[in-house]
Amino acid sequence: MEYLIHLAILFSIYAILGVSLNLVVGYTGLLSITHAAFYGIGAYTTAILLTKTGVGFFNSVILGIIVAIALSFLIGVVLSKFKGDYYALGTFGFNTMIFAIFLNWQNLTMGPFGIPGISKPELLSINFANNFNFLVLALIFLGLIYFIARFITKSPFGRVLKAIREDEKAIAVFGYNTPYFKLAIFSISAAMAAVAGSLFASYLTFIDPSSFRLMESTFILAIVILGGLANLRGAILGALFLILLSEILRFVGFPPDIAAQMRQVVYGVILILVMLYRPQGLMGEYKL
Amino acid sequence: MKILETKNLMKHFNGVRAIDRLSIGIEKGQITGIVGPNGSGKTTLINLLSGVLEIDSGEVIIDGIKKLTRVLPHQVSSYGITRTFQNVRLFEQMTVLDNILVVVTERNVFSSLFEKRIEYHHKISEEVLQKVGLWEKRNQLAVNLSYGQRKLLEIARTLAMKVEIYLFDEPFAGLFPEMRKIVASIIRELKQKNKTVILVEHDIGLIRELCDQIFVMDEGKLLAEGEPEAVLKKRSVIEAYLGE
Numbered sequence: 436m437e438y439l440i441h442l443a444i445l446f447s448i449y450a451i452l453g454v455s456l457n458l459v460v461g462y463t464g465l466l467s468i469t470h471a472a473f474y475g476i477g478a479y480t481t482a483i484l485l486t487k488t489g490v491g492f493f494n495s496v497i498l499g500i501i502v503a504i505a506l507s508f509l510i511g512v513v514l515s516k517f518k519g520d521y522y523a524l525g526t527f528g529f530n531t532m533i534f535a536i537f538l539n540w541q542n543l544t545m546g547p548f549g550i551p552g553i554s555k556p557e558l559l560s561i562n563f564a565n566n567f568n569f570l571v572l573a574l575i576f577l578g579l580i581y582f583i584a585r586f587i588t589k590s591p592f593g594r595v596l597k598a599i600r601e602d603e604k605a606i607a608v609f610g611y612n613t614p615y616f617k618l619a620i621f622s623i624s625a626a627m628a629a630v631a632g633s634l635f636a637s638y639l640t641f642i643d644p645s646s647f648r649l650m651e652s653t654f655i656l657a658i659v660i661l662g663g664l665a666n667l668r669g670a671i672l673g674a675l676f677l678i679l680l681s682e683i684l685r686f687v688g689f690p691p692d693i694a695a696q697m698r699q700v701v702y703g704v705i706l707i708l709v710m711l712y713r714p715q716g717l718m719g720e721y722k723l
Numbered sequence: 724m725k726i727l728e729t730k731n732l733m734k735h736f737n738g739v740r741a742i743d744r745l746s747i748g749i750e751k752g753q754i755t756g757i758v759g760p761n762g763s764g765k766t767t768l769i770n771l772l773s774g775v776l777e778i779d780s781g782e783v784i785i786d787g788i789k790k791l792t793r794v795l796p797h798q799v800s801s802y803g804i805t806r807t808f809q810n811v812r813l814f815e816q817m818t819v820l821d822n823i824l825v826v827v828t829e830r831n832v833f834s835s836l837f838e839k840r841i842e843y844h845h846k847i848s849e850e851v852l853q854k855v856g857l858w859e860k861r862n863q864l865a866v867n868l869s870y871g872q873r874k875l876l877e878i879a880r881t882l883a884m885k886v887e888i889y890l891f892d893e894p895f896a897g898l899f900p901e902m903r904k905i906v907a908s909i910i911r912e913l914k915q916k917n918k919t920v921i922l923v924e925h926d927i928g929l930i931r932e933l934c935d936q937i938f939v940m941d942e943g944k945l946l947a948e949g950e951p952e953a954v955l956k957k958r959s960v961i962e963a964y965l966g967e
Contacts (some may be wrong), residue, residue, distance in 0.1 A: 443943045507769075509925040587836070589837040590835065590836050590837075590838060591824070591825070591828035591829065591835045591836075591841075591844075592832065592835040592836040594817070594821055594824060594825045595825060595828070595835055597814065597816070597817050597821070598817065598825045599827075600815035600816075600817055601813075601816055601817060602812050602813075602814060602815075604775060604796065604812075605799045605808070605812040606814070606825065606826075607774075607796040608773050608774065608775065608796045608799055608805070608806060609800055609801035609805070609825075609880075609884065610797055610798075610799070610801060610830045611797055611830060612797040612830075613733065614831055615831070615835075616832060619832045653789070665816075667765070696762070712765075720816065
């Protein structure tokens with residue numbers, strides 16, 4: 436049972452990441468490969484605040500959101516002028532830069548040694564050290580983020596995002612300053628990823644930079660593409676599928692010394708097959 | 724009264740002058756035709772007026788007051804200008820209705836998140852889609868429409884903007900006679916409402932039928948201007964455009 440709860444918590448965290456990235460990639464058509472950076476920013480903000488100050492978990496989530504928004508705004512101002520391959524390359528660079536900061540700013544992040552001893556959330560008399568309670572908390576955050584994402588995508592703002600995805604130049608002629616919209620959704624998405632990071636840090640009680648490298652961004656991107664671009668439920672399905680797949684592959688019986696690499700190979704093959712036979716993903720409405 | 728003017732407008736592409744010191748004035752409430760052979764700069768002119776291309780030099784004057792040396796695409800609608808494209812540019816993976824709704828909603832991030840005039844915007848969208856006969860197809864994706872229907876949807880999108888100046892780039896190209904009638908009647912109706920239409924068109928019959936004045940372009944320059952009947956009789960126009 437503990438194992439299933441553990442998987443459900445991981446699923447909730449990755450579902451938040453998938454839903455939030457889908458706003459940028461699926462709805463706005465911007466190929467972002469930097470979600471792990473904002474996930475890490477949330478995680479490190481929570482880890483640092485909980486281990487070095489008296490700030491509680493919930494306040495650290497809010498501060499993580501603020502830091503993610505501030506940084507996404509800074510990089511987003513530049514990125515919003517780009518589209519297509521250039522946008523993807525720009526986000527790629529940002530993830531690499533943030534990872535380098537996590538790894539090398541040892542006074543703050545403790546570098547490759549990571550930050551241990553991160554406390555669990557505390558609220559009233561609820562004990563979040565109990566994994567079931569933590570799962571409920573993670574599901575509440577997932578529900579909240581899903582609700583916000585749904586509100587955004589159903590609003591006229593969401594319609595403009597889709598129009599940017601379809602033809603940015605054409606929608607601009609109708610009076611939309613598209614970089615503002617791209618910047619806004621990038622920052623909203625980054626804030627949501629930071630929430631997932633805070634949950635991750637507090638759940639594991641230990642983080643190090645390896646969880647936020649470029650590979651993690653591509654994994655989150657795979658969740659979105661596999662589940663379905665421009666479909667929020669698709670992103671949740673994608674998270675469920677890839678988390679379960681990862682666990683199932685543990686029992687396949689690959690030789691221990693190449694098991695990790697073989698799992699990556701299987702991921703890769705599955706993604707290629709999806710791109711070949713169902714490019715819009717399992718539930719998607721749009722092809723890259 | 725001139726609602727739109729260009730003064731010494733210039734645009735180069737790799738050293739080639741696509742628009743060469745073009746100075747024209749468009750009368751308010753009239754239908755103005757822009758004609759000329761392929762590559763004469765008609766579409767480039769529309770792209771410059773709508774901010775899709777940047778002006779190299781010269782200026783665009785709106786209402787005789789606003790002098791612009793740089794036209795930004797997202798500001799074009801605030802000058803009262805909208806357009807269609809020579810090659811139809813719809814929001815393909817969006818429904819017919821959403822293709823209209825997206826151009827009538829609020830223009831800034833915050834207000835578009837908390838839209839208040841949803842019913843009014845739906846009413847405008849229904850009105851323009853009824854006009855072009857696409858209301859029944861409102862829930863279809865734009866990508867699934869026929870070529871003619873796509874052209875009509877693009878025109879409906881401009882009508883929803885309710886602006887003063889309409890730039891139509893070959894709106895009749897590839898349309899069936901029935902659809903041509905719809906587009907012609909829309910253009911006439913705009914004139915009746917004292918709106919200004921700039922029409923890029925190759926069909927001389929339609930130009931004669933619809934336009935109050937025309938500008939003939941050749942190699943980015945203005946070759947002739949005036950009422951269609953008079954201009955189309957000029958020897959220089961016949962040689963350059965009709966090749967006779």
